[in-house]
Amino acid sequence: MSNSAASRDGYGHALISMSEDPKLVVLEADLGKSTKSCWFREKFPERTISCGIGEQNMMLVAAGLASSGYKPFASTFAIFTERAFEQVRNGIARPNLPVHICGSHGGTHTGTDGSSAQSIEDLAIYRTLPNMTVMHPCDDYSTQQLTMKLLSHDSPSYTRTARNKTPRIYELNDSRLEIGKGVLLKSGSDVAIIACGVMVSKSIEAAEKLSEMGIDAAVVDMHTLKPLDESLVYELASKCKGIVTVEDHSVIGGLGGAVAEYLSESKPTILRRVGVRDRFGESGQAEEMLQLLNISTKDIIKSALDIVKME
């Protein structure tokens, strides 16, 4: 079995795994082949609703289904969920209807399509909505498992998945995975790296290199940005000299924003945010994008060293 996969595949597998629930309904907006809801459509066409290229309609059709006791899972590219932001805000989050939205191809890691497709703000905008749970898992297995947990999650959610393959971090059915609970992948006492999505594997890589330099870095997969696992952040901030957040997303309002908001009010701690610095991406391979935007492994190491070397 390959040791790398795309997290979007986990979403596709999860839908099929949940098919025994007769209330599950899957909605697509012409991107099922990309988000991987197509696998469900092949097996259960009668429970898959095509909305054409119409995301605004899709979100509210899902809301209507949820209001009638169904469990709708709606997907499109992360960027196109944003077109329907107000529908999500007013029609889903406000009445607290359990609609589960999956935005695939999130982040600059999505690559050569260029900046129009590279959502770098999705996590931030959905975090601002009351009632919303916001997740960005790091591999296919954790995406599959966390998506399956949404079946019994009684409020709306947004989950970002990625287009490209990244190293597998988890085994299938890892008991550590719970919505709202970060996973300590590596313990460490000098500095803590808190990452999400495609940047988790980069953070592990960075921690390994830091270890060679004699620096003991903890690594956390913070797959749920909202609700944030505050007690874990507190614990890390108590134990380590500082914290580095890492995300393929704007440093404004995403994981870095969430951690900064919490720490500044509850446990002031030295913090470095590795993320996109208020700019758009461009066409390029995934790895090239991370280099261009200063969110690569070396940038994580540099931020960790900054903290460790501080007087």
Place this chain on the structure above:
Amino acid sequence: MGLSRLNGLSDDELVEELKEISRKCRVEIIKMVYRAQAGHPGGSLSEIDLLTALYAINMNVNPNDTKWEDRDRFVLSKGHASPGMYSILAEMGFITHEDLESYRVLGGVCQGHVDMKHTPGVDFSAGSLGMGLSFGLGCSFAAKFDGSPRNCYVMLGDGEIQEGAVWEAMMAARHHELGNLKVILDCNRIQNDDFVESQMRLFNIPEKWSSFGWNVKEIDGHDMYQIIEGMRWFDENNDLPSVLIANTVKGKGVSYMENNPKFHGAAPNEEQYSKALLELGEVI
């Protein structure tokens, strides 16, 4: 279905009963907006004859079991015209007439715009235009999946269909052949700023809607005989989604509000209030 006390009446008797219910609702609309000194009387007065007939004739609902799974759904997509909906919900027994006094009041049952979290009998939290038809589609899908005969009724305003997402929903409803989706378009020809004609012309609405493949019928939205016919037409057409295009008068029933864009979203003053009640046959 509808109000059981109206069963077995002749059409003439039914029309008289519905007119009286509408009149009482109009009085409540004026009182709500006057008390709150805010709200949307114009669109409430234009829609109320239609809402009265819809609830009295078609809607299969139970005020004592507001979450009954197989109830018909009603989505007031033009959610700002909430006084109209609250007045008919009170008439049907979903809420009390005392609840109407909580319109726009903190903690009130009757929120500014219709809200499913606050008001029994409200199936969708509207207020942002262009959303109700898509939500109704979801309700219609659910009924279809459940194998239930329930219908989903949606009321839209004519200004509202300037929102592009409404047309996404029109396309989708026809594509999926949701014959249990029934729309009433309240064509009162006025939107917030001015006449629809001056803001964004809609041209031939029946023709446009027909071209999307729906069943279409046009009526006078204040002629109770035509309205009753339209409601029965809904029952007879279940193959495809249907739209009843109702030509109405904004502010209908209160002379100085009729066809007056100013009363889209404004409350009457004391003098205007007395005049309105007098015109509506209410003894103060």
